[in-house]
Amino acid sequence: MRTFSTLLLLALIALSTAASANTTRYVTTADLKITLRSGQSTEHQIVRMLPHGTAVKVLEIGDKGYTRIRTKENIEGWIISRYLSNEPAAAKRLASLQESASKMKSAKSKIEKKSAQLGKATKELRQQVKKLTKENRALTQEVVTIRRTAANALGLDEDNRALNKQLLVISRDLDTLQQENLMLKDRSDRDWFVAGGGVVLAGILLGLLIPKIRWRKKSSWNSL
Numbered sequence: 187m188r189t190f191s192t193l194l195l196l197a198l199i200a201l202s203t204a205a206s207a208n209t210t211r212y213v214t215t216a217d218l219k220i221t222l223r224s225g226q227s228t229e230h231q232i233v234r235m236l237p238h239g240t241a242v243k244v245l246e247i248g249d250k251g252y253t254r255i256r257t258k259e260n261i262e263g264w265i266i267s268r269y270l271s272n273e274p275a276a277a278k279r280l281a282s283l284q285e286s287a288s289k290m291k292s293a294k295s296k297i298e299k300k301s302a303q304l305g306k307a308t309k310e311l312r313q314q315v316k317k318l319t320k321e322n323r324a325l326t327q328e329v330v331t332i333r334r335t336a337a338n339a340l341g342l343d344e345d346n347r348a349l350n351k352q353l354l355v356i357s358r359d360l361d362t363l364q365q366e367n368l369m370l371k372d373r374s375d376r377d378w379f380v381a382g383g384g385v386v387l388a389g390i391l392l393g394l395l396i397p398k399i400r401w402r403k404k405s406s407w408n409s410l
Contacts, residue, residue, distance in 0.1 A: 210242070212242070213237070213238060213269040213270065214239070214269060218237065220235070220266070222257075223263055224263055247267065248319070251267050251268070252267060253265055
């Protein structure tokens with residue numbers, strides 16, 4: 187029974203060790219640097235000095251308070267476990283936050299610039315819409331005027347046709363009157379010619395009769 191318990195405990199330790207392996211940890215120390223050694227004691231050789239905030243990969247958790255790790259440069263060694271943290275150092279987190287804040291500020295600046303450009307474009311589009319609306323109203327009014335003018339033109343054309351017909355009738359009547367006037371003039375000329383001839387003839391007759399009348403009067407006076 188004790189053997190089974192011991193095996194179970196060892197299995198749990200192995201599982202815990204396996205779960206902790208291949209995870210990222212961060213060196214946290216009040217000093218500037220911490221030693222990375224070749225073994226699990228201060229007697230082992232120092233492989234490298236790791237600065238505060240260094241990210242390392244956990245390979246194995248030892249039983250003497252040390253943890254075997256690997257750096258980004260693929261350097262392996264043992265470090266005191268209490269100097270490893272699940273989170274980066276405050277200074278590193280602050281730098282990361284500051285970098286994120288800087289990126290956010292830059293993104294905000296870009297967004298504000300883009301918003302200003304969009305606002306300007308929107309204003310220009312509104313002005314264009316206003317201008318086009320005004321032009322559309324003017325064109326609509328012009329179309330109405332053209333339609334009215336066309337309607338008036340049709341009416342004027344009809345009136346013109348009626349006037350042309352009346353003018354044609356008047357021209358015909360005028361021609362008839364002129365013909366009648368010519369006929370009357372010819373008749374008047376003939377009448378005057380006849381009347382003139384009569385007057386001449388009467389004058390001739392009077393010229394012939396008057397001497398005879400005077401002669402008879404003298405004869406009658408002589409007889410007295």
